[in-house]
Amino acid sequence: MAWTTCRLDPERSRRRLQILAELAGARAVRRQDRPQRARTEQLRQLIATRRRVAG
Template sequence: MTYRRRWATLGTMAWTTPRLDPDRSRRRLQILAELAGARAVRQRERPQRARSAQLRQLIAIRRRVTG
């Protein structure tokens, strides 16, 4: 008796995406919406912080381009 092992290849595997249950998807979307809302409130309450962050980003980009 010989032992033969068959190796699966990518061609034989079925590529499927796992489906989330509807309640989990709804909760996930709700959490993401709440996070986006909280981020927007923070940026509205602290516009100076947002402006300084943009300025730092622009300075960093300029340094990369010229340096």
């Protein structure tokens, strides 16, 4: 049986993109409010990436 892709209706797609944009904006504001936490998270991600590459 062949897979078919369901197309989302335009209104649902628009709402989804709007929610994703709002989430991204909220994350950006949170990073600005807590720069130390953002820096710590970036360092954690860097360390994890280096461990994956080295391992």
